Amino acid sequence: MMETLWYTALTFVLTMYVILDGYDLGVAILFPFVATDEAERGMVRATIGPVWTGNEVWLIAASALLFLSFPKAYAAGFSGFYLGLILLLWLLMGRGLAFELRAHIDHPLWRRFWDTVFFVTGLSLAFLLGLFVGNVIRGVPLAADGYFFLPLWTDFRPGLSPGILDWFTLLIGLTMVVLLALHGASYLAMKTLGALQERSRVLAKWAMLPAVLLLSAFAVALPFVQTTFSVNFEEHPAGYVWVAIGLMALAFLFVCQRCHRHVAAFVSSSMLITSCLAVMSWGTYPNLFVATTDPAHSVTIHNASAGADGLHAALWWLPLGLLVVVSYQVLIHRMFAGPVTPD
Numbered sequence: 001m002m003e004t005l006w007y008t009a010l011t012f013v014l015t016m017y018v019i020l021d022g023y024d025l026g027v028a029i030l031f032p033f034v035a036t037d038e039a040e041r042g043m044v045r046a047t048i049g050p051v052w053t054g055n056e057v058w059l060i061a062a063s064a065l066l067f068l069s070f071p072k073a074y075a076a077g078f079s080g081f082y083l084g085l086i087l088l089l090w091l092l093m094g095r096g097l098a099f100e101l102r103a104h105i106d107h108p109l110w111r112r113f114w115d116t117v118f119f120v121t122g123l124s125l126a127f128l129l130g131l132f133v134g135n136v137i138r139g140v141p142l143a144a145d146g147y148f149f150l151p152l153w154t155d156f157r158p159g160l161s162p163g164i165l166d167w168f169t170l171l172i173g174l175t176m177v178v179l180l181a182l183h184g185a186s187y188l189a190m191k192t193l194g195a196l197q198e199r200s201r202v203l204a205k206w207a208m209l210p211a212v213l214l215l216s217a218f219a220v221a222l223p224f225v226q227t228t229f230s231v232n233f234e235e236h237p238a239g240y241v242w243v244a245i246g247l248m249a250l251a252f253l254f255v256c257q258r259c260h261r262h263v264a265a266f267v268s269s270s271m272l273i274t275s276c277l278a279v280m281s282w283g284t285y286p287n288l289f290v291a292t293t294d295p296a297h298s299v300t301i302h303n304a305s306a307g308a309d310g311l312h313a314a315l316w317w318l319p320l321g322l323l324v325v326v327s328y329q330v331l332i333h334r335m336f337a338g339p340v341t342p343d
Contacts (some may be wrong), residue, residue: 003069007069009065013231019183021055022184023113027076027122027188030203034185034203044188049099054329058325069305074141075205088125097114126180126181127173134172137283138158138226139293140292142291148289154166158225178214185201186265209286246271
């Protein structure tokens, strides 16, 4: 019971990160296509400028929560995904530099360089997040001691000894890019006015069909890659509620786009992301890392958890920590609510 509670808390924190920093990444992906001049580029940056650093706090919180509650999974994941995590850190630093250094020199070439860095790091981070999700769903080659190491690629096929990259993880990476681009376009449509808002709406509409096709491809491919994913849904059909929520969110998003209900469209895209991650969490439970070698080697919430006394003691601090982070997020988003203007 205690392990399940911490697993739920970890899923919640990761979901908050993908929703909040996800629209930052979506804005970066759309940046070269949505803004046509320097004034519009300034407005696009202004939509996320006050909040993007705070949104990244959820990623730090997720790492801390994983270390606190499931230290064995923390050790296995950070060693096994070493290549990917180093790349993640460099991309996060690059995005921060792109934001902070762009205005230091007033020269078109300098600004264009950092705009390109902003776009490339946002696109790469979204794709990398998808790769991580794909690897968690597909499974990793865990040894008997619960550790693994993944090369960047092997033969591009899921199997006993996969790499970070194969056709399935590439599919999830591309799906994440499209979903976050859709999410970012919905956010920009809510936070801008005039021609910039109209272009954001058009981009959101264009992203809908690829999102539906990629999610459908994922649903078709999943049983061939991870045969145990459906077991929890068969034993606990309540998980299908998240599938229904995802389908309804997709339908509401389509309707809200056509009716110019920008806030409702952004809420719908947030619910779509939430349902996708909830389905992943439901299907992989109680596994944190599924072993492609021997199911007995899988890292689960039971064999990877901290001691019961530590989990009970930390439970007193969990609500306080979440209260602080959530309160800050609510405050900062309320302070900068409403569309941005040129002045």
